[in-house]
Amino acid sequence: MNKKTIWITGGSTGIGKALAVKFANEGWNVAISARREGLLNEISDNHENITPFPLDVTDKSKCKEVFEKIKNKFENIDICFFSTGTWNPKKERDIDIEQIEEVFKINFFGTLNTIKAVEEYFKTRKSGTITIVSSIAGYRGLPNSTGYGPSKSALNNLAESLYFDFGRSNVRICLVSPGFIKTPMTDKNDFKMPFLKTTEYAAEKIYDGLVNKKTFEIHFPKSLTIVLKILSFLPSKIYFGLVGKLTKYQKKD
Ligand SMILES: NC(=O)c1ccc[n+]([C@@H]2O[C@H](COP(=O)([O-])OP(=O)(O)OC[C@H]3O[C@@H](n4cnc5c(N)ncnc54)[C@H](OP(=O)(O)O)[C@@H]3O)[C@@H](O)[C@H]2O)c1
Structure with a gap:
């Protein structure tokens, strides 16, 4: 039987890297992308099923070029896992337009560029899964x-919109909402992260959700995400009061 193939962006570190190793250990072909070629090569050298395809997702035409290369190598692509992201807590307190543009360029438009690169392939193939990695931070507004x-x-709104549009072609859109996972991204946080989990834990949950289940959203750990989901249904006044208390938010005079 032909091996199945997954393309993972954000594969050089953190959640993407751990998921690449998980899928490779389960016998899948894994194509990994990110900007740091050295890190991708290192992962590939240690896992024969993992092949590096360096990419900056902010470059639209490169996204298409790289996907062509992946298709040429593996022919069938079953799952795409788009997980590039950036977070700079020190710059999130104020309205720094250049910083916010940079965040959207990678987190939102970078993800969109990769989805666009695979759109025609999946709509023609009429099967497969495109995964968008979001966050619990996307449920409702948080301080800083x-x-x-x-x-x-x-991204959450985009994923719901694409759920309908790709669903018509029998393509599954999947949204991943992790809680706090210990990665280079969260190592920058200077607050205590509740229910902090390892990347291996995240990879197990995501693998199970992608391969064994059919739900739209994969969210974990449930002890945190269920509480946040309940909070997200509350009227704004109650939401602001509870989240203000939980995050020790203080009004500036
Ligand atoms: N860790 C958490 O607690 C947590 C919680 C919720 C959601 N998330 C989300 O999970 C995803 C993975 O985050 P992580 O925690 O694993 O962080 P991470 O280790 O910092 O991973 C971020 C990945 O994105 C890649 N990347 C960044 N900009 C890129 C660009 N322009 N082009 C291509 N690749 C780019 C990075 O590789 P290069 O620098 O080599 O390009 C790296 O592989 C992100 O979308 C993040 O928002 C994380």
Whole structure:
């Protein structure tokens, strides 16, 4: 039987890297992309099923070029996992337009560029899964998140919209909403992260959700995400009060 293939962006570190190793260990072909070629090569050298395809997702034409290369090598692509993201907590407190544009360029438009690169392939193939990695920060507004949270909210809305559009072609759109996972991204946080989990934990949950289940959203750990989901249904006044208390938010005079 031919091996199945997954393309993972954001594969050089963190959640993307752990998921690449998980799928490779399960016998899949794995194509990994990110900007740091050295890191991709290192991962590939240690896992024979993993092949590096360096890419900056902000470059639209490169996204198409790289996907062509992946298709030429593997022929059938079963799952795409688009997980590039950036977060700079120190710059999220104020409205820094250049910073917010940069966050949207990678988190939102970078993800969109890769979805566009695979759109025709999947709509013609009439099967497969496109995964958008969002965050619990996209559920509702949080303090000190002027770029990251809004970029993830936009991805949530996009994923729901594409669910209908790709669904007509029998292509599954899947949204991943991780809680706090220990990665180079969260190592920058200077607050205590509740229910912090490892990348291996995240990879297990995502693998199970993508391969064994059919749900639209994969979210974990449930002890955190269920509470946040309940909060997200509350009227704004109650939401602001509870989240303000939980995050020790203080009004500036
Ligand atoms: N860790 C968490 O707690 C958490 C929680 C919720 C959601 N998430 C989301 O999960 C995803 C993975 O995050 P992570 O925590 O694993 O962080 P990470 O280790 O910093 O991974 C981010 C990945 O994105 C890649 N990347 C960034 N800009 C890129 C660009 N322009 N082109 C191509 N690749 C780019 C990075 O590789 P290069 O620098 O080599 O390009 C890296 O592989 C992100 O979308 C993040 O928002 C994480």
